[in-house]
Amino acid sequence: MPLKAVILIGGPQKGTRFRPLSFExxxxxxxxxxxxxxxxxxxxxxxVPGMKEILLMGFYQPNEALSRFxxxxxxxxxxxxxxxxxxxxxxxxxxxxxxxxxxxxGGAEAFFVLNADxxxxxPLQEMLEFRQQHGDMxxxxxxxxxxxxxQALNYGCIVANTGTQEVQHYVEKPSTFVSEIINxxxxxxxxxxxxxxxxxFQRNQQELxxxxxxxxxxxxxxxxxxQDVFTALAGSGKLYVYKTDGFWSQxxxxxxxxxxxxxxxxxxxxxxxxRLAQNKPGGPVIRGNVYIxxxxxxxxxAVLGPNVSIGEGVTVGAGVRVRESIVLHGASLxxxxxxxxxxxxxxxxxxxxxxxxxxxxxxxxxDPYAKIDSETLFRDGRLTPSITILGTLLLVTxxxxxxILNSIVLPHKELSRSYKNQIxxxxxxxxxxxxxxxxxxxxxxxxxxxxxxxxxxxxxxxLLSATPWKVLAHLQDLGALNVPVMCRQLTHRNxxxxxxxxxxVTA
Amino acid sequence: MRALILVxxxxxxxxxxxxxxxxxLVEFCNKAVLLHQLEALRQAGVSxxxxxxxxxxxxxxxxxxxxxxxxxxxxxxxxxxxxLGTAGPLALARDVLAEDGEPFFVLNxxxxxxxxFAALARFHRQHGGEGSxxxxxxxxxxxxxxxxxxxxxxxxCRFVEKPxxxxxxxxxxxxxxxxxxxxQRIQLRPTSIEKEIFPAMAQDGQLYxxxxxxxxxxxxxxxxxxxGMCMYLQALRAQHPEKxxxxxxxxxxxxxxxxxxxxxxxxIGPNVTIGAGVVVEDGVRIKRCTVLEGARIRSHSWLExxxxxxxxxxxxxxxxxxVTVLGxxxxxxxxxxxxxxxxxxxxxxxxxxxxxxxxx
Numbered sequence: 001m002p003l004k005a006v007i008l009i010g011g012p013q014k015g016t017r018f019r020p021l022s023f024e025x026x027x028x029x030x031x032x033x034x035x036x037x038x039x040x041x042x043x044x045x046x047x048v049p050g051m052k053e054i055l056l057m058g059f060y061q062p063n064e065a066l067s068r069f070x071x072x073x074x075x076x077x078x079x080x081x082x083x084x085x086x087x088x089x090x091x092x093x094x095x096x097x098x099x100x101x102x103x104x105x106g107g108a109e110a111f112f113v114l115n116a117d118x119x120x121x122x123p124l125q126e127m128l129e130f131r132q133q134h135g136d137m138x139x140x141x142x143x144x145x146x147x148x149x150x151q152a153l154n155y156g157c158i159v160a161n162t163g164t165q166e167v168q169h170y171v172e173k174p175s176t177f178v179s180e181i182i183n184x185x186x187x188x189x190x191x192x193x194x195x196x197x198x199x200x201f202q203r204n205q206q207e208l209x210x211x212x213x214x215x216x217x218x219x220x221x222x223x224x225x226x227q228d229v230f231t232a233l234a235g236s237g238k239l240y241v242y243k244t245d246g247f248w249s250q251x252x253x254x255x256x257x258x259x260x261x262x263x264x265x266x267x268x269x270x271x272x273x274x275r276l277a278q279n280k281p282g283g284p285v286i287r288g289n290v291y292i293x294x295x296x297x298x299x300x301x302a303v304l305g306p307n308v309s310i311g312e313g314v315t316v317g318a319g320v321r322v323r324e325s326i327v328l329h330g331a332s333l334x335x336x337x338x339x340x341x342x343x344x345x346x347x348x349x350x351x352x353x354x355x356x357x358x359x360x361x362x363x364x365x366x367d368p369y370a371k372i373d374s375e376t377l378f379r380d381g382r383l384t385p386s387i388t389i390l391g392t393l394l395l396v397t398x399x400x401x402x403x404i405l406n407s408i409v410l411p412h413k414e415l416s417r418s419y420k421n422q423i424x425x426x427x428x429x430x431x432x433x434x435x436x437x438x439x440x441x442x443x444x445x446x447x448x449x450x451x452x453x454x455x456x457x458x459x460x461x462x463l464l465s466a467t468p469w470k471v472l473a474h475l476q477d478l479g480a481l482n483v484p485v486m487c488r489q490l491t492h493r494n495x496x497x498x499x500x501x502x503x504x505v506t507a
Numbered sequence: 508m509r510a511l512i513l514v515x516x517x518x519x520x521x522x523x524x525x526x527x528x529x530x531x532l533v534e535f536c537n538k539a540v541l542l543h544q545l546e547a548l549r550q551a552g553v554s555x556x557x558x559x560x561x562x563x564x565x566x567x568x569x570x571x572x573x574x575x576x577x578x579x580x581x582x583x584x585x586x587x588x589x590x591l592g593t594a595g596p597l598a599l600a601r602d603v604l605a606e607d608g609e610p611f612f613v614l615n616x617x618x619x620x621x622x623x624f625a626a627l628a629r630f631h632r633q634h635g636g637e638g639s640x641x642x643x644x645x646x647x648x649x650x651x652x653x654x655x656x657x658x659x660x661x662x663x664c665r666f667v668e669k670p671x672x673x674x675x676x677x678x679x680x681x682x683x684x685x686x687x688x689x690x691q692r693i694q695l696r697p698t699s700i701e702k703e704i705f706p707a708m709a710q711d712g713q714l715y716x717x718x719x720x721x722x723x724x725x726x727x728x729x730x731x732x733x734x735g736m737c738m739y740l741q742a743l744r745a746q747h748p749e750k751x752x753x754x755x756x757x758x759x760x761x762x763x764x765x766x767x768x769x770x771x772x773x774x775i776g777p778n779v780t781i782g783a784g785v786v787v788e789d790g791v792r793i794k795r796c797t798v799l800e801g802a803r804i805r806s807h808s809w810l811e812x813x814x815x816x817x818x819x820x821x822x823x824x825x826x827x828x829x830v831t832v833l834g835x836x837x838x839x840x841x842x843x844x845x846x847x848x849x850x851x852x853x854x855x856x857x858x859x860x861x862x863x864x865x866x867x
Contacts, residue, residue, distance in 0.1 A: 318772070319790040319807040321824040321842060336790050336807045338824040338842060353792045353809045355826045357844060401792065401809060403826060403844065405861060420861070
């Protein structure tokens, strides 16, 4: 049976909780367990018999990193892979509707749709078999999994017939408990799905035509599969849920990338034992599951693992300890450094005896259905070390012997001292600008000097090039801080409001 | 000559170290605090030292016997049934102190300096007054009680507690010499020598101040213990540089017991004291710390401004800083971060302590 797969990779305005990592590479290409996040999806799709083509769909501008990845993935998995660029963010349903001809070309009888920001065992074959078993080849299948009662509220919740697994009710992020079965963001559709999406499109168009000031069809094409389509399909006998007990997690925050890495590394012991580092004479000490890129240079006295991924060209010195961390390509960890629960950014340098540590945000290990929380970075006005992973370093130089604890350091920063529980926003030599938890109710936004900095990302560039009080005023206009702000070394004090850190950077 | 050391209570300020042994027996720069004082007193011609204590301790008694042998002096204990303050113990030990009719020394047991006992005795005999005390200069006199004295003779005019305007930068260093006559002024009851006896003596023109040369520190608290160590090692550098450790990976003033072992690729110092039998494994960085006897610091750890208690074991890749004090036989698991932790003896630490607190 001819099959296709669509992987929804989103765009630069999405995945803000993944900042500052997503400034450097598109989030779907961020390495999880040593390979780009979406490669796990592609690999799973390529394994399904009859897979004719894999389409990545999103609203990233075509870029070199993405093109290079597509070429190498095509070669590796021997299946055509293309990128389809949406002209705007069209939602999870709008994109596939817009490109329906591309998806159906070549006579695809069914196709998978996978969100890029999940990690999973991807039981695609099982979803096909499930559809065959319950006998209706024209039905649609959602991959579902069990969450606990509290966390289910953060997901799409599915109520299904316990016998047939037909979806009777679907609701996205309800405010009260509906069901423990949640939507994994992985679907199996037949071409008939486009009729249902098309109905939503028609309805949107009609509604918009009645609104005088609307700008027409563009907004009609923004369609959310979950709210607009599944909710309507529930109870119609066409939508089923296939429940998996395999691992699954969202990858929303940097902290969840480390958790997802652990899940994939764990899977490698069966699927890709060759990707897991082994203890060898003359090699570093490996504890648990560790991925080391072949080009990385690791001293034999280093101790790595569990759950460590070491990227291309990384240098790890003598007596270095790395645990529960991702070290991205080109980074250099000098002798005796200790790196725990951290993402070490591209080409960062950590001086000897420095300690870089974050706080894990793992799901409750005693609850088999617990999922990782991807909340905002602040709670009650304080940076919460408990939630996101921190100590994110990109092109950052950490001097010898300091401790960087629960902090997010933005790119191109040379630190000169220890930092704890802070977001170090930006800087070039001689200037510092950081957000920190202070007491119980303050965010401190401190700065020295003016910025003269050039970064590719225009939004960040604005922040970097503006004078500090302009930044603060702008943040205030945006309602960008939900906590009182104290301006150190500035002439006035401001009380600002904001949603979270992602807003700050967007400003 | 006779001397009285005011040991007093349990040394709660130096906990958790003093939970394991009496404060006078805690090693300061690889030598019990008491020994620093006993040796200096003996050198000044003291033949009988009385320790004024408010508790009984077998360990202290055993140490006294041992030092009696070693130093060839008499050491006795004067046990207060109730705390008698800083003057009461003089009355309690009246018989010993007045025995030979000579002036006698009195000192606080928390003080570390280059003890100037011989000079103090000379100074005392010269002026002929009833008592002399050592004063030391401080930068911020407003925190202390200061001593106002005549510039030429050193005769003390008055004491001012926490002065709000500058009157003097000299404070009482806790080292005294008195004629036996002072005992007439002191009753056997809780009395403060600083607040009740000295002002009266000053009024009578019988109290003189001698200024201390060199460093001085009250090491009753861990933070000051470490500061005092830095000062002591600096003084050692000036007077006995051969006693300090040198070699690859040694930075600044570092004192290492000959029985200690230090591994490869370590960087030790400045201002570090390593006690007897201590093992420092490979790749360890230590600065501004005291590591007490029998402790082990495992590889790749980083320590700054800490006191590591006797027989402790600090795991690999541990970072400890900000006046972290480990009591006796504490185990710190691998890869932890201790910031200002105060850990009671015989604890096993399995979680990081990111903010200063006491670990019971």
